[in-house]
Amino acid sequence: MSVDPIIETVAVSKSFGGFKALSNVSVKVQPGMLTSIIGPNGAGKSTFFNLMSGAFAPSEGKVLFQGRDITGLRAHDFAHAGIAKSFQITNLFPNFTTLENVRIALQAHVSRYGLWKRRGDLPGLSERGMQLLEIVGLGTRAKHLARELAHGQQRALEIAVALAADPRLLLMDEPTAGMSPEETRIMMDLIRRLVGERTVVLVEHKMKMVMGISERIVVLHHGELIAQGSPDDIRGNDLVKRVYLGQGSH
Numbered sequence: 001m002s003v004d005p006i007i008e009t010v011a012v013s014k015s016f017g018g019f020k021a022l023s024n025v026s027v028k029v030q031p032g033m034l035t036s037i038i039g040p041n042g043a044g045k046s047t048f049f050n051l052m053s054g055a056f057a058p059s060e061g062k063v064l065f066q067g068r069d070i071t072g073l074r075a076h077d078f079a080h081a082g083i084a085k086s087f088q089i090t091n092l093f094p095n096f097t098t099l100e101n102v103r104i105a106l107q108a109h110v111s112r113y114g115l116w117k118r119r120g121d122l123p124g125l126s127e128r129g130m131q132l133l134e135i136v137g138l139g140t141r142a143k144h145l146a147r148e149l150a151h152g153q154q155r156a157l158e159i160a161v162a163l164a165a166d167p168r169l170l171l172m173d174e175p176t177a178g179m180s181p182e183e184t185r186i187m188m189d190l191i192r193r194l195v196g197e198r199t200v201v202l203v204e205h206k207m208k209m210v211m212g213i214s215e216r217i218v219v220l221h222h223g224e225l226i227a228q229g230s231p232d233d234i235r236g237n238d239l240v241k242r243v244y245l246g247q248g249s250h
């Protein structure tokens, strides 16, 4: 494919003390697509995710975002460049309403660009906040406190908070962790809707979900890239099959 990648890792490695958690991984993520990072426990998925989000710098190699070398910049600069992340660990203000949580995120984004104004001066914030809540399916929950939402709804709210920065790239770490089958289905539908206008990269354990939703899959094992391709490529890959053999039904 000749399309320029939105984010690219060039031979990245990451060592913790003497231990190499990631070794020489080169991946090009295509824009407007859904890419999933998979691999058995300890494969290096979270480490790779953290390199893409700027949580830490690679020990070796480079990270390019829209062709620009962003290796070693702070997480804040990654966010500024257009990379947002949604975490497993909740990042919400539980005693604020759903809409207030999104408004705070929008306000933080506005202030980051030096345009901070008093609340009353930003009449568009509530409207934009409501639009984001509609996108994630929480339009009817705007006045509920964040802590009153069901688990799946809280995850959807975290996505609305991440979208407040209008990111080009959305990184999601196990977006359906701990969800019921119904919540998982709703989240998968939401993720599908987000892709296209944005690029989405997921770290995910649930194989069935990954195969059903992804356009590209990157497989890590013992910190190395062992395969990348379409779900069909990955399904038919002998090395991937061997790695997952006996892993149970993740």
Ligand SMILES: Nc1ncnc2c1ncn2[C@@H]1O[C@H](COP(=O)(O)OP(=O)(O)OP(=O)(O)O)[C@@H](O)[C@H]1O
Residues within 6 Å of the ligand: 016, 019, 020, 021, 039, 040, 041, 042, 043, 044, 045, 046, 047, 048
């Ligand atoms: N901060 C750290 N210090 C030392 N070792 C680490 C650190 N972070 C990760 N590791 C090690 O690096 C390896 C890869 O970890 P990582 O969390 O990236 O894997 P993972 O694929 O996300 O695993 P899981 O599916 O279990 O979450 C593991 O052996 C882990 O113990």
